[in-house]
Amino acid sequence: MHHLAEEPSAPKKMHADFLCAPGTQEQPSFFSSVQSALAPLAEAVWGSRATCVTTTVDTASQAPAKLSCKAPSFLPPAPLPWLDSLEDGHATLSREGCLLLDKAIPREKCEALAALVDLVLDDALKEVEEAPDAASRSILTKKYFRKLVHKTKQDRIELTLPMEPQVREVLDCIGQLLSGMLEPFLTREAFLVDLSCMITEANAEPQPLHADTKIIDSGLLPLFTVFVALQDITKMMGPTWLCPRTHNAESHLRLMALQAVQKSGFVGPSLVHQFGGMPADCETGSVICMNSQLLHCGGGQASAEEGGQRRRLLYVTFYRPGNTPAEHSLRDELVGQYRLGDFDGLPPPNCEPDAEYDSLFVAANRRELEAMLQFAIFLRRRADRGAVMWFKRAKGKGHPLASMHLAEIYLQGELGVFKDPIQAEHFRQEGLRLYEALKARAASSEAESKEEPKDEELARPSAAG
Numbered sequence: 001m002h003h004l005a006e007e008p009s010a011p012k013k014m015h016a017d018f019l020c021a022p023g024t025q026e027q028p029s030f031f032s033s034v035q036s037a038l039a040p041l042a043e044a045v046w047g048s049r050a051t052c053v054t055t056t057v058d059t060a061s062q063a064p065a066k067l068s069c070k071a072p073s074f075l076p077p078a079p080l081p082w083l084d085s086l087e088d089g090h091a092t093l094s095r096e097g098c099l100l101l102d103k104a105i106p107r108e109k110c111e112a113l114a115a116l117v118d119l120v121l122d123d124a125l126k127e128v129e130e131a132p133d134a135a136s137r138s139i140l141t142k143k144y145f146r147k148l149v150h151k152t153k154q155d156r157i158e159l160t161l162p163m164e165p166q167v168r169e170v171l172d173c174i175g176q177l178l179s180g181m182l183e184p185f186l187t188r189e190a191f192l193v194d195l196s197c198m199i200t201e202a203n204a205e206p207q208p209l210h211a212d213t214k215i216i217d218s219g220l221l222p223l224f225t226v227f228v229a230l231q232d233i234t235k236m237m238g239p240t241w242l243c244p245r246t247h248n249a250e251s252h253l254r255l256m257a258l259q260a261v262q263k264s265g266f267v268g269p270s271l272v273h274q275f276g277g278m279p280a281d282c283e284t285g286s287v288i289c290m291n292s293q294l295l296h297c298g299g300g301q302a303s304a305e306e307g308g309q310r311r312r313l314l315y316v317t318f319y320r321p322g323n324t325p326a327e328h329s330l331r332d333e334l335v336g337q338y339r340l341g342d343f344d345g346l347p348p349p350n351c352e353p354d355a356e357y358d359s360l361f362v363a364a365n366r367r368e369l370e371a372m373l374q375f376a377i378f379l380r381r382r383a384d385r386g387a388v389m390w391f392k393r394a395k396g397k398g399h400p401l402a403s404m405h406l407a408e409i410y411l412q413g414e415l416g417v418f419k420d421p422i423q424a425e426h427f428r429q430e431g432l433r434l435y436e437a438l439k440a441r442a443a444s445s446e447a448e449s450k451e452e453p454k455d456e457e458l459a460r461p462s463a464a465g
């Protein structure tokens with residue numbers, strides 16, 4: 001039924017339902033932000049080379065609406081920007097959204113770290129398995145493992161790492177190599193927010209194409225991630241696929257449109273190919289440095305007979321202060337403790353500890369509703385762009401106050417978000433709906449509590465006032 005026009009000169013129309021698009025539980029807001037972002041972009045960016053993707057949006061509260069997204073049907077495969085030196089590193093990273101360095105970290109340091117990763121993984125799995133009950137199992141799982149962007153049947157493991165000497169040595173190499181190039185994006189005071197290892201085995205499924213930081217969702221600035229291959233990564237071991245030059249709003253919009261079209265039943269060329277993706281086959285110690293807004297994904301592994309085997313990819317991310325991301329992949333005790341300038345070989349940056357920020361971030365990362373709201377409010381007071389995503393998380397879990405904060409933020413155009421009164425009104429109405437739901441729950445739990453007292457998270461008055 002659906003056709004994707006491969007010839008830019010012969011546009012065909014596609015219909016899809018954005019209601020089915022992944023990650024779009026909040027339809028009205030999603031629709032409104034896509035709509036307002038698309039209109040000025042489509043013609044200006046793609047002009048007449050574009051293929052027209054028309055999307056029909058049905059919402060419970062609105063009549064079906066059409067959303068048109070013009071996009072070139074394919075980006076040609078782009079050679080990955082492997083560099084011999086970092087002389088043009090900053091310009092390359094700005095333009096391509098990534099850069100790669102062959103065998104930049106000494107092999108023996110990577111091998112030592114790979115051995116540590118195996119030990120830490122075995123110990124963590126054993127500890128989780130031997131946990132006496134479900135509650136302590138859940139606490140341990142959260143301590144050692146982070147939820148991945150895309151959970152598939154044959155999953156990849158994201159193991160948080162302790163700051164052991166083997167880890168520190170590789171971090172020092174990364175810092176000395178890359179911090180000069182990253183500082184203009186991040187500052188020396190940039191916080192370490194991910195320190196973990198992606199582990200996949202033979203038969204691991206590929207991840208869907210994604211960006212770690214969405215451009216459409218919030219005013220968050222990019223984070224910068226450094227991946228290091230801790231052993232050779234052959235084609236059979238599912239290298240990371242990168243789509244150079246896709247760290248922009250146009251590519252993100254186009255990905256959303258194409259995902260919605262796929263979801264509606266259209267089977268076409270894989271998304272990674274449509275964005276010109278290429279696999280980063282790496283030898284031990286090779287480095288990928290990536291803007292977190294770039295489209296990319298972990299590749300699938302072949303079977304063991306065909307050469308699939310354990311792949312360990314060190315995963316290190318820094319963010320600029322005032323740009324707090326919506327999660328960390330870091331052991332709790334390391335949150336807020338390390339900055340980019342701690343690894344560049346120069347005297348460490350002189351930063352005041354901020355225990356309140358650290359503990360709120362740790363609590364919010366556990367996804368407890370009240371903690372997420374508290375952290376969001378704390379960030380908003382500090383004019384930290386990260387507040388928006390934390391409010392969205394709390395709203396997603398049903399907090400009316402979070403939706404009202406978002407209404408204000410969108411009405412005023414705060415925290416890097418464009419002023420958008422229509423979107424603001426959606427949030428206000430959603431806040432009212434959530435309030436009504438809360439009231440109903442409070443009433444029914446009150447009735448129940450006459451029989452037996454019960455502790456309900458949402459029935460408690462919000463400490464946020």
Ligand SMILES: O=C(O)CCC(=O)C(=O)O
Nearest residue numbers: 149198239240297298299
């Ligand atoms: O495993 C990889 O190569 C990349 C993983 C990744 O991009 C992610 O989990 O967000």
Ligand SMILES: [Fe+2]
Nearest residue numbers: 149211212296
């Ligand atoms: Fe990713």
